[in-house]
Amino acid sequence: MENKKELRTWLDDMKLDHPLVIAGPCSAETEEQVLKIAHQLKDTDVNYFRAGIWKPRTRPGNFEGVGALGLKWLQKVKAETGMKTCTEVANAYHVKLALEHDIDLLWIGARSTVSPFIMQEIADALCGTDKIVLVKNPVNPDLALWLGGIERLYEAGVKNLGAIHRGFSTYEKSKYRNIPEWQLAIEFQNRFPDLPLINDPSHITGRRDMIFDVSQTALDLNFDGLMIETHTYPDNAWSDAAQQVTPATLVQIMKDLQIRKESHPEAAYNNELNKLRSQIDLVDNQIIDLLAKRMKVADDIGVLKKQKNVAVLQRKRWKEILEKMIVEGKSKGLSEEFILSMFKAIHQESINHQGKILKS
Numbered sequence: 420m421e422n423k424k425e426l427r428t429w430l431d432d433m434k435l436d437h438p439l440v441i442a443g444p445c446s447a448e449t450e451e452q453v454l455k456i457a458h459q460l461k462d463t464d465v466n467y468f469r470a471g472i473w474k475p476r477t478r479p480g481n482f483e484g485v486g487a488l489g490l491k492w493l494q495k496v497k498a499e500t501g502m503k504t505c506t507e508v509a510n511a512y513h514v515k516l517a518l519e520h521d522i523d524l525l526w527i528g529a530r531s532t533v534s535p536f537i538m539q540e541i542a543d544a545l546c547g548t549d550k551i552v553l554v555k556n557p558v559n560p561d562l563a564l565w566l567g568g569i570e571r572l573y574e575a576g577v578k579n580l581g582a583i584h585r586g587f588s589t590y591e592k593s594k595y596r597n598i599p600e601w602q603l604a605i606e607f608q609n610r611f612p613d614l615p616l617i618n619d620p621s622h623i624t625g626r627r628d629m630i631f632d633v634s635q636t637a638l639d640l641n642f643d644g645l646m647i648e649t650h651t652y653p654d655n656a657w658s659d660a661a662q663q664v665t666p667a668t669l670v671q672i673m674k675d676l677q678i679r680k681e682s683h684p685e686a687a688y689n690n691e692l693n694k695l696r697s698q699i700d701l702v703d704n705q706i707i708d709l710l711a712k713r714m715k716v717a718d719d720i721g722v723l724k725k726q727k728n729v730a731v732l733q734r735k736r737w738k739e740i741l742e743k744m745i746v747e748g749k750s751k752g753l754s755e756e757f758i759l760s761m762f763k764a765i766h767q768e769s770i771n772h773q774g775k776i777l778k779s
């Protein structure tokens with residue numbers, strides 16, 4: 420699959436003056452709940468009404484969705500409000516039922532994207548459909564697996580495609596439910612700049628108070644839309660209560676978000692920008708020179724270690740460097756997260772260099 424302008428035709432055809440918005444409850448609970456939320460979202464920026472019908476849960480015993488019955492409620496939503504509808508599908512049977520109930524947009528969840536077998540089954544079931552199909556990133560930060568899932572759909576003749584960035588599972592403690600790994604989303608855009616990319620701040624944050632911030636970051640990174648879980652009574656939701664917002668909050672979020680342009684035609688702005696970019700280029704070259712210099716010292720240490728048969732990894736020294744650099748970085752306005760990831764990468768390169776020397 421190659422990038423091409425036509426990949427975003429379905430989105431361009433909507434002629435929106437704001438990012439695409441998909442909203443609605445995490446789970447369809449009752450017909451009354453679904454319709455109430457839909458009516459509250461009817462005259463807002465929301466383009467697609469979402470509701471989970473089949474809910475993949477990490478452990479058994481939690482609410483697993485109302486099943487096919489919920490599709491009838493979504494049909495009612497469309498009939499009563501005129502809103503387009505969407506839901507998650509996780510196998511060929513779900514696809515068949517969703518298509519039979521004329522669901523307008525289907526998305527494939529993170530736990531399905533990880534499995535090429537399931538993705539192929541879903542792709543075969545969707546063969547040739549003109550419905551919009553969005554693929555969430557797999558739970559692990561694996562860009563090839565994510566793109567591979569989308570490619571299976573493309574090869575099955577699904578042309579109205581897109582992706583949803585919902586963050587990645589992590590073993591490390593984090594303020595996020597699923598860490599965003601923005602770099603991966605940027606890489607995704609580098610590979611497929613015209614494939615619509617939607618952000619899911621609800622699943623990234625797991626907390627409603629962080630949804631605005633993550634949404635703004637996504638828009639600043641040129642995402643095409645947002646999927647935000649919305650419930651009339653978020654605290655009483657049957658699933659993911661902490662991350663849902665009320666329809667009124669959603670409206671406020673959409674009002675407060677700054678939608679920025681990709682560029683600006685003004686000459687003065689572009690001159691100033693180019694001057695600053697030249698400075699960045701200069702500093703970037705200095706960084707490379709300094710890194711090469713540091714690596715040369717690491718190579719010399721490698722030679723010493725080889726002579727005396729000493730191990731590459733020196734945990735105590737490494738811990739000292741990290742601690743010192745975190746303090747140093749903080750005093751210069753650099754976050755601990757940044758210092759850690761940068762120095763971990765430097766250390767790894769140093770280890771790779773010394774490893775080669777010791778093996779030579």
Ligand SMILES: O=C(O)C(=O)C[C@]1(C(=O)O)C=C[C@@H](O)C=C1
Binds near residue numbers: 773
């Ligand atoms: O101090 C050392 O022993 C080194 O080899 C240098 C270095 C580094 O790059 O800073 C590399 C590997 C060790 O684990 C610790 C530190």
